Amino acid sequence: MANKVITRFAPSPTGYLHVGGARTALFSFLLARHFGGEFLLRIEDTDLARSTETAVHQLLDDLRWLGLNWDNTELVFQSKRLEIYNKIIDDLLKRGLAYKAYETDEELTAQRAVAEKAKRTYIYRRPQLTDDQLRAYESENRPHVVRFATPVKDYYFEDAVLGPGQGVNSTQVQDFVIRKSDGMPTYHFAVVVDDADAGITHVLRGQEHLLNTVNHIALQEALGYPRPIYAHLPVILNPQDGSKMSKRDRDKLIRQRAQNWLKTNKTSPQDLAAKTSLAVSQIEDWLKDTQKQLDIPEQQQVMSVIGLKNTDLPEILVHDFRKAGYLPEAMLNFLALLGWNPGGDRERMTTEQLIELFTIEGIGRSNAKFNREKLLAFNTEYAASTSAAHLVQAFKAYLAVNPESPLARASDEQLAKMLEMKKGFRLLRDVDESSRFLFMRDDEITYQPDAVEKVLKKSDNQGLTVLRDLRPILATLSTWNHATIESAINAYGAEKQLGLGKIAQPVRVAVSGGTISPPIFESLEFLGKENTLARIDRCLTPAL
RNA sequence: GGCCCUGUCGUCUAGAGGCCUAGGACACGGCCCUUUCAAGGCCGCGACACGGGUUCGAAUCCCGUCAGGGUCACCA
Numbered sequence: 233m234a235n236k237v238i239t240r241f242a243p244s245p246t247g248y249l250h251v252g253g254a255r256t257a258l259f260s261f262l263l264a265r266h267f268g269g270e271f272l273l274r275i276e277d278t279d280l281a282r283s284t285e286t287a288v289h290q291l292l293d294d295l296r297w298l299g300l301n302w303d304n305t306e307l308v309f310q311s312k313r314l315e316i317y318n319k320i321i322d323d324l325l326k327r328g329l330a331y332k333a334y335e336t337d338e339e340l341t342a343q344r345a346v347a348e349k350a351k352r353t354y355i356y357r358r359p360q361l362t363d364d365q366l367r368a369y370e371s372e373n374r375p376h377v378v379r380f381a382t383p384v385k386d387y388y389f390e391d392a393v394l395g396p397g398q399g400v401n402s403t404q405v406q407d408f409v410i411r412k413s414d415g416m417p418t419y420h421f422a423v424v425v426d427d428a429d430a431g432i433t434h435v436l437r438g439q440e441h442l443l444n445t446v447n448h449i450a451l452q453e454a455l456g457y458p459r460p461i462y463a464h465l466p467v468i469l470n471p472q473d474g475s476k477m478s479k480r481d482r483d484k485l486i487r488q489r490a491q492n493w494l495k496t497n498k499t500s501p502q503d504l505a506a507k508t509s510l511a512v513s514q515i516e517d518w519l520k521d522t523q524k525q526l527d528i529p530e531q532q533q534v535m536s537v538i539g540l541k542n543t544d545l546p547e548i549l550v551h552d553f554r555k556a557g558y559l560p561e562a563m564l565n566f567l568a569l570l571g572w573n574p575g576g577d578r579e580r581m582t583t584e585q586l587i588e589l590f591t592i593e594g595i596g597r598s599n600a601k602f603n604r605e606k607l608l609a610f611n612t613e614y615a616a617s618t619s620a621a622h623l624v625q626a627f628k629a630y631l632a633v634n635p636e637s638p639l640a641r642a643s644d645e646q647l648a649k650m651l652e653m654k655k656g657f658r659l660l661r662d663v664d665e666s667s668r669f670l671f672m673r674d675d676e677i678t679y680q681p682d683a684v685e686k687v688l689k690k691s692d693n694q695g696l697t698v699l700r701d702l703r704p705i706l707a708t709l710s711t712w713n714h715a716t717i718e719s720a721i722n723a724y725g726a727e728k729q730l731g732l733g734k735i736a737q738p739v740r741v742a743v744s745g746g747t748i749s750p751p752i753f754e755s756l757e758f759l760g761k762e763n764t765l766a767r768i769d770r771c772l773t774p775a776l
Numbered sequence: 777g778g779c780c781c782u783g784u785c786g787u788c789u790a791g792a793g794g795c796c797u798a799g800g801a802c803a804c805g806g807c808c809c810u811u812u813c814a815a816g817g818c819c820g821c822g823a824c825a826c827g828g829g830u831u832c833g834a835a836u837c838c839c840g841u842c843a844g845g846g847u848c849a850c851c852a
Contacts, residue, residue: 244852279851337850344849353778353848377850394781404779404848412850419852439781443847464781467846471787474844566788569801573789577800596789598782599845606788606802616815656815666813721811736811748813 237269238433241295241302242423244276245287247528248549249294250479251602252438252468255567259465260436261300262568262590272430273302276423277311278416294550297629298560299583308430310422317417317425320455321378321410329454330410331358332376334369356406378411380421380451387446392434392463392592399446408447420447428457434592439464439599440476463592466571467599470546477602482545483525486534491519493538508533547604555633557660559618559626562611570600580613612658623651630660637664638671646671649758653750669744670758674766677745687741688771695738696772698730702739703768712761714753721753742771 239260243253264271273295277283295302324330335343340356347354358381361369369376388399410421417425427435442464452459468477494504501519505512510530518524526534535541547553553563565581573596574581574589581589615623627647631640639647650670654663669677688695705720725735736752743764749755756764 242852246852276852282851333850340849348777351777398780400779409850414850416850418850423852438846440846441852443780444852466782469845476845569788571788576790579789579801596782600789601787603787603802609802612815654814656813658814662814732811734811740812744812746812750813752811 235433237264237267238272238431239264239269239436240272240274240427240430240432241300242274242276242426243291244279244282244419245284245291246279246282247287247479248290248551250477250549251553251567252477254294254298254300254550254563255468255570256437256465257295257300258298258564258567259463259572259590259595260434261302262586263434263436263592264303265587266590269433270303271300272304272308272432274308274426274430275310276419277309278412278419278422280311280414280416283311290551294554297554298550298564308426310417310426313422313426314415314417316429317411317422318415320425321417321421324380324410324454325378328381330378330380331407332369333359333379333407333409334361334374334376335359336375353404355404356408358407375413377409377413379407380410380447380454382407382447382450383453387449389445389449389459389462391442391445392461393466393595394439394442394464394597398442398464399449400443405446405450410451420444421451424448424451424455424457427460428452428455432460434461434463436463436465439467463595466596468570469599469601471601471603474601477548479548480522480525481548483531484522485545486526486531486538486540487519487522489540490534490538494519504534504537507537510534551633553607554630555661557630557662557664558607558611559614559660561618562607562614565614566607566610570602571596580610608658612656615657615660616655620648620651624648627651627660627663630664634661634664638668638676639664641671650750653754653758666744666748667750669746669749670755674763674770677743677767677770679741679745679771680747683741683745683747687737687747694734695741698735698738699742699768699771701728702735703765703772706761706768707765709761712757714751714757717756718753739768743767 241253241257241260243249243257249257261271263269273292275288275291277288321330325332344354356379358379382405384402384405386399386401387405388397390396391398408420409418411417445462445464449459451457469475470477470481490504494501501516502512505515508515508530510533514526514530518526543556545552547556550563554560561583564583564586565579568581568586568590569579572590572594574594578589618626624644624647627639627650628644631637634640639650642650650663650667651657654666657663688699702721702724705724706717709716709720721735721739722732724730725732737747739756740747740749740752743749743755743759759767
């Protein structure tokens with residue numbers, strides 16, 4: 233390749249980065265790195281209503297977490313480039329290659345409805361307005377959009393993934409909007425200008441953009457821009473129903489559950505609105521209109537009312553996976569394999585290897601379902617093979633997005649110890665959740681009722697009896713470490729003819745409140761004698 | 777519905793006319809290990825969507841059918 237490869241990732245800041253976007257970013261990153269080119273980041277914030285500054289930070293943060301570093305020091309924000317766009321649009325207007333269109337939303341919807349009824353596709357072409365009408369509209373400053381007068385002809389192009397012959401024939405081209413009535417350019421216009429400005433050579437994006445490409449090509453031809461190489465990536469699908477995996481899936485699930493909740497509680501949207509302190513009209517609209525979405529805080533409010541936990545929601549956003557305790561390397565490796573593979577049996581690859589092996593030819597054409605089990609397996613493997621020091625860093629990054637965890641108080645040494653004790657863990661969250669009790673005060677421990685029942689009270693309080701026997705034995709231990717504890721407990725087990733399971737489980741419940749923990753003797757050593765005894769005493773008080 | 781894309785184990789895929797009795801990974805099942813959850817070891821189950829061609833020979837090429845997906849915005 234003679235010229236330098238320049239790729240870009242151009243998300244719109246409407247929320248956290250989702251896995252589809254991350255995959256697109258990764259492929260763009262890998263292609264650029266493979267050829268020693270540049271990988272650029274641009275923020276497409278032309279949708280004023282939906283773009284937020286918080287989302288920009290969230291996006292950058294997730295990208296950095298993944299290690300997808302971009303090369304431009306200055307971020308490009310489309311919202312700051314209005315002058316540039318307007319100059320070009322005005323020129324297009326002057327040259328008659330674009331025109332103002334005055335239809336209202338309602339009029340367009342009506343026209344589309346008519347077309348649909350007549351079973352033909354709605355194609356927007358320039359309406360024939362008389363000069364008088366035009367002058368009148370102009371003088372009354374009527375709201376308008378600017379549309380591109382797309383030259384009517386066939387638009388076919390070769391896609392680097394899908395092959396030649398992509399596009400549409402002349403009967404299907406229409407005049408699309410390039411400047412919205414609020415004065416902002418549309419995506420179609422801004423991408424074309426910005427990609428040309430940045431000298432983008434390869435555009436990698438989701439297959440949902442395939443047909444948009446004809447608009448972009450038409451614009452490039454009118455503007456005298458070169459056409460980049462297009463590579464449309466297969467879509468990432470939901471494993472359950474095979475529909476496109478999207479950010480809306482969480483909203484969808486919450487809506488479904490909310491509707492069920494209304495039904496089972498025989499209550500009204502008004503009630504839900506009152507309990508969540510959201511506007512009745514908003515709740516009503518949201519419940520019946522799947523296009524409407526709640527933002528994250530609003531979702532949380534609804535979830536707490538209807539009793540839905542965050543962990544019940546499907547992970548879709550990179551941030552969800554991050555919070556759940558996945559390692560970025562595992563995530564990247566898994567994402568890379570979603571629609572691409574190096575050929576052969578190769579699966580485990582470091583980022584360096586991915587860069588070396590990545591080619592557009594290796595990108596597949598069929599859509600892929602997002603298989604969380606496989607991601608989990610990848611994560612488990614990475615966790616097992618990563619150095620202790622690196623794992624501590626990853627754990628700290630995990631805690632940074634899970635600040636409520638008691639482990640947030642732990643020192644690096646303690647974190648390393650937790651990681652070591654839980655060797656073989658799948659997610660950092662597993663380490664966190666199963667070790668929390670070690671960092672809580674004795675009175676913060678909550679006892680899980682089913683664990684208490686099954687392990688302590690069953691068979692005529694067998695578990696409690698063990699604790700009562702063990703308490704003085706442990707109390708007299710002069711040296712408190714896992715070895716001394718183990719031999720004391722083994723001696724007790726031998727005397728009473730009890731297997732370790734019958735002894736370890738009651739102790740586990742006593743100190744942790746549940747049935748899952750790191751290895752028990754090391755846990756007790758870490759906890760210390762005083763706290764261990766205090767927790768056993770709590771169990772032996774009649775109140776429990 | 778129109779237009780477009782895709783179709784190999786449950787899932788991600790290897791496979792570019794004979795290397796295929798179709799390989800790998802995850803999942804799943806069984807056994808082993810085990811103080812919990814995991815991890816680990818061994819064994820196993822399991823696919824070329826269907827129907828026609830072309831060819832000495834087809835998972836691989838062609839046609840049709842079916843199925844899935846994408847897209848039809850003043851969202852990107």
